[in-house]
Amino acid sequence: MRRLHEASGPGEWSHHPLSSLHMTVFPGLTEYDLDPDRFGEARWGPDQTIEGLTRECLRRIEASAVPCIGPLEVEILGLDSRRDEVRVLVEITDSRQRQRVARFRELLREVLQWAAPGFDDYRFHITLSYRLTDGRLRESLEGERFAHVVSPAIRSGRIELAAPAFCVIDSMVSFPPLIRF
Numbered sequence: 001m002r003r004l005h006e007a008s009g010p011g012e013w014s015h016h017p018l019s020s021l022h023m024t025v026f027p028g029l030t031e032y033d034l035d036p037d038r039f040g041e042a043r044w045g046p047d048q049t050i051e052g053l054t055r056e057c058l059r060r061i062e063a064s065a066v067p068c069i070g071p072l073e074v075e076i077l078g079l080d081s082r083r084d085e086v087r088v089l090v091e092i093t094d095s096r097q098r099q100r101v102a103r104f105r106e107l108l109r110e111v112l113q114w115a116a117p118g119f120d121d122y123r124f125h126i127t128l129s130y131r132l133t134d135g136r137l138r139e140s141l142e143g144e145r146f147a148h149v150v151s152p153a154i155r156s157g158r159i160e161l162a163a164p165a166f167c168v169i170d171s172m173v174s175f176p177p178l179i180r181f
Contacts, residue, residue, distance in 0.1 A: 013086075013129045022175060023074065023090060023126050025101060025164045026108045027116035029053055054168055057112055058178055061166060064111040068181050069100045072161045079154050080125060087125040088154055104164070104181065 031050055074090035081087075092098045109115040116122070165177030 012131070012133050014132055016127075016129065020175065021126050021128070023072075023124055023161055025072075025124075026105055027119070027122065028167075028169070029057070029114065029116075054178075058166065060111050060113075061108070061179060064107070066107055066111060066181060067100075067104065068163065069097075069104050070163050070181075072097055072101070072164070074124065074159050074161060076154065076156050076159065078156075080123075084131040085127055086129045087127040090124050090126060090159065092124065093158070 072092060073094060075093045077089040077091055079086070080089045092101055105119075109119065162180075164181045165175075166179040166181075167175040167177050169175055
């Protein structure tokens with residue numbers, strides 16, 4: 001993480017404390033998903049706010065039989081860089097865990113009656129940094145170059161992650177869990 005901080009200019013890339021690193025199992029919803037032009041009126045109920053959306057998702061999850069799947073072990077595959085983020089690709093290596101996570105994701109899709117675009121092609125990853133500035137600026141550090149600075153610190157191996165949680169993103173460094181699975 002120190003290399004990330006040293007490689008970028010002030011305010012150019014997000015700097016996350018180690019405690020904020022996480023792997024997304026089921027990509028969440030944003031204010032963009034509330035746009036009636038995308039989904040029609042009242043898709044998520046009468047309260048069309050992020051807070052209302054959170055309450056409705058929580059209500060649907062609590063009313064369902066979404067199983068607890070416990071901690072996960074993932075294998076580091078390598079670094080992936082894009083124009084607007086630098087991330088470590090990971091894979092669930094245990095076949096039973098992979099099957100449990102696949103069932104869990106499908107059940108959540110059914111319970112929430114929603115899935116993010118690209119859901120079926122989603123690659124598990126741990127994001128190290130997000131671009132905060134306009135990536136079109138020539139003086140900005142490209143994700144590929146940024147990743148090159150970080151790549152010597154990324155080593156193959158396994159990481160054990162806590163059980164998945166339904167979280168609210170307070171900020172890019174705070175993800176308070178509401179339910180653990």
